[in-house]
Amino acid sequence: MLDLDMSPYGAFVWPxxxxxxxxxxxxxxxxxxxxxxxxxxxxxxxxxxxxx
Amino acid sequence: xxxxxxxDRFLRFTHPLMPVVWTLAVVLLAAxxxxxxxxxxxFRQGDTVRIMFVHVPAASVGLGIYLALGVSSFFAxxxxxxxxxxxxxxxxxxxxxFTALALVTGSxxxxxxxxxxxxxxxxRLMSELVLLLFYIGYMALRASIDxxxxxxxxxxxxxxxxxxxxPIIKFSVDWWNTLxxxxxxxxxDGPSVTADIxxxxxxxxxxxxxxxxxxxxxxxxxxxxxxxxxxxxxxRAQEA
Numbered sequence: 014m015l016d017l018d019m020s021p022y023g024a025f026v027w028p029x030x031x032x033x034x035x036x037x038x039x040x041x042x043x044x045x046x047x048x049x050x051x052x053x054x055x056x057x058x059x060x061x062x063x064x065x
Numbered sequence: 066x067x068x069x070x071x072x073d074r075f076l077r078f079t080h081p082l083m084p085v086v087w088t089l090a091v092v093l094l095a096a097x098x099x100x101x102x103x104x105x106x107x108f109r110q111g112d113t114v115r116i117m118f119v120h121v122p123a124a125s126v127g128l129g130i131y132l133a134l135g136v137s138s139f140f141a142x143x144x145x146x147x148x149x150x151x152x153x154x155x156x157x158x159x160x161x162x163f164t165a166l167a168l169v170t171g172s173x174x175x176x177x178x179x180x181x182x183x184x185x186x187x188x189r190l191m192s193e194l195v196l197l198l199f200y201i202g203y204m205a206l207r208a209s210i211d212x213x214x215x216x217x218x219x220x221x222x223x224x225x226x227x228x229x230x231x232p233i234i235k236f237s238v239d240w241w242n243t244l245x246x247x248x249x250x251x252x253x254d255g256p257s258v259t260a261d262i263x264x265x266x267x268x269x270x271x272x273x274x275x276x277x278x279x280x281x282x283x284x285x286x287x288x289x290x291x292x293x294x295x296x297x298x299x300x301r302a303q304e305a
Binding site for chain 2: 014015016017018019020021022023025026028029030032033036037039040041043044045047048051052054055058062
């Protein structure tokens with residue numbers, strides 16, 4: 014049974030979960046964006062080399 | 066296994082694994098969250114027990130990440146292998162983030178249960194704080210040296226020194242009289258938590274571990290590609 018009523022501890026439980034979710038999302042976003050950026054840079058450089 | 070230490074082979078081997086690991090991480094995180102909010106509240110701690118499902122995974126995986134960083138540092142230092150250095154470097158930020166989360170969520174759990182956000186002098190809290198400082202020191206040291214080879218060697222030495230702190234964290238609750246509760250899972254007489262709490266806890270720990278694996282592998286792959294890009298750019302700059 015789903016229980017979302019955290020009273021009287023909502024002020025402690027929800028921030029713990031919210032901060033954790035935000036940090037995990039930020040870590041995932043950062044690493045995936047960096048992967049996309051460097052992969053695109055490498056492809057561009059290799060394409061330049063092929064053309065040259 | 067050692068064949069994977071070749072960066073090209075590592076990229077080829079991990080390429081098809083990445084969508085699987087990321088999907089597994091998302092599914093396990095969703096399952097862990099569902100189980101965490103369907104588990105019964107603790108008869109003593111009430112709903113604050115739900116903080117445990119983020120606090121314990123953050124702390125235990127944060128500790129495990131440092132072990133990965135230390136072992137990678139050893140291989141980087143002894144065998145001077147670039148993949149080992151990339152692995153150590155890629156572990157530092159998620160490790161710091163997980164350890165910071167363990168401290169913050171522990172503080173949010175400590176206030177209603179102990180009546181204090183933080184207890185200076187508590188061995189578990191202080192050794193966990195030292196772990197965070199090792200992570201920050203590792204990243205700061207790497208960032209402070211321009212020459213990447215020298216930065217990698219200096220950081221690897223620091224990474225190895227930090228390994229000493231891991232048993233101190235694990236056994237701090239046994240060696241000293243602390244406010245922090247003793248181990249509930251890894252005990253000689255088996256876990257001390259009930260099955261309806263154990264299932265969401267183990268699922269959450271698996272979820273955080275697989276999430277780290279996804280972040281780590283992606284970051285190692287990116288580090289290999291970044292070094293290739295920088296090397297091509299440097300070569301072209303020399304040719305020009």
